[in-house]
Amino acid sequence: MSSIVNESLVEDLVGAQLEEEIASLQVQVSILKAQRSLQTAAILSSHATIATLERLRDSQNSASIRHTPNDIPIDTNPLLAVSKSQLLHNQQNLYRACGTITTFKVKDPDPNAVDNGDVLGIRIDVSTGGKFIHPYYVMLNKPFTVEGEKELLSVHRHTLPPYIALSHLVDRYLPTGKGVSAMSARKVAGQKRQDLRLFMRALRREVVAYNNRVAVIKSLRREFKLDEKVSKKGKGREKVIIDISAADAEAKQVRIEWVDGRIGRCVVDDAGNVVKCCIMGEEGRDGETERAVLNGRMDGIGKGLKEGIY
Numbered sequence: 001m002s003s004i005v006n007e008s009l010v011e012d013l014v015g016a017q018l019e020e021e022i023a024s025l026q027v028q029v030s031i032l033k034a035q036r037s038l039q040t041a042a043i044l045s046s047h048a049t050i051a052t053l054e055r056l057r058d059s060q061n062s063a064s065i066r067h068t069p070n071d072i073p074i075d076t077n078p079l080l081a082v083s084k085s086q087l088l089h090n091q092q093n094l095y096r097a098c099g100t101i102t103t104f105k106v107k108d109p110d111p112n113a114v115d116n117g118d119v120l121g122i123r124i125d126v127s128t129g130g131k132f133i134h135p136y137y138v139m140l141n142k143p144f145t146v147e148g149e150k151e152l153l154s155v156h157r158h159t160l161p162p163y164i165a166l167s168h169l170v171d172r173y174l175p176t177g178k179g180v181s182a183m184s185a186r187k188v189a190g191q192k193r194q195d196l197r198l199f200m201r202a203l204r205r206e207v208v209a210y211n212n213r214v215a216v217i218k219s220l221r222r223e224f225k226l227d228e229k230v231s232k233k234g235k236g237r238e239k240v241i242i243d244i245s246a247a248d249a250e251a252k253q254v255r256i257e258w259v260d261g262r263i264g265r266c267v268v269d270d271a272g273n274v275v276k277c278c279i280m281g282e283e284g285r286d287g288e289t290e291r292a293v294l295n296g297r298m299d300g301i302g303k304g305l306k307e308g309i310y
Helices: 002-044 047-062 077-098 166-173 196-223 287-294 298-309
Strands: 101-107 118-124 136-146 149-158 241-246 253-258 263-268 274-281
Touching: 002 047, 002 077, 047 077, 118 196, 136 196, 149 166, 166 196, 196 241, 196 298, 253 298, 263 287, 263 298, 274 287, 274 298, 287 298
Parallel strands: none
Antiparallel strands: 101 118, 118 136, 136 149, 241 253, 253 263, 263 274
16 A cells, blocks of 8 residues: 555656756747847848848849759749848837827817817836836827817826826816817917927826836835745844835835834935935834935945844
8 A cells, every 4th residue: 555655756756856847848948939039130231231132133143044943943922021121020019218208190080070080199208127017008080160260279188097187188278268279270469379399298208207216116125125935044034124125106205124123215306306204113214224325326225224223
């Protein structure tokens, strides 16, 4: 009986080991496929490759009459199509990285939509940590009339989170009240006029600032190893800070908690500067650490905290 149990245990261990090896091989295959795809795209999108394929295609077209039945022509059209597609993809990524704001036109499928369903879309691309995150969209239409013509823009739909002050930006740059003129109208002193360019710039600034603040908080957590589940004994310094997190939805207030019971809060402005800091403990306020954190930007909080700890 014991031998049967031992054999079943051995089979289970062998099976588990084989499953781990298979999973590891599958991961390696996925990585190799991704590398192959990247290398292929880089080779096909290079100017030297495109020039070589075009010369080969032109030479085949000019010498097609002299081909014998035994000749097997090389079809370069699929390779050229892939290379052009990759070039367009590279151009799009370059524009997303440098321009970050894209406009496009869409049609509202609602038969009763205003302005014949014409909608202007704005796409805002944001990158953090070397990667693009999900884009933000704002849809604008023209439901209001000025002198009998629909000219004033208004926000129709958007995918912005609630902690982005969109209504404030709309009231400032895209007002729709009485006496407001459209962008195409001549500027008159004392009269409000819509400005889509300034609205897009201010909106992108708000979105980028928020994502930068969130990225800095994540970086602080990594810096103080707050997300590590297993601690290795005898290596590194003992944890002194047990939590760093955003205290509000806009991530403009950073909450810091120490092991000894101290709790601090830092207030950050729109430019990322630490404008206020308060740290309270059992013995009152910690003025030394407050001054170390206040002298700098948000990404320098970690340095100020280490000066107060070590």
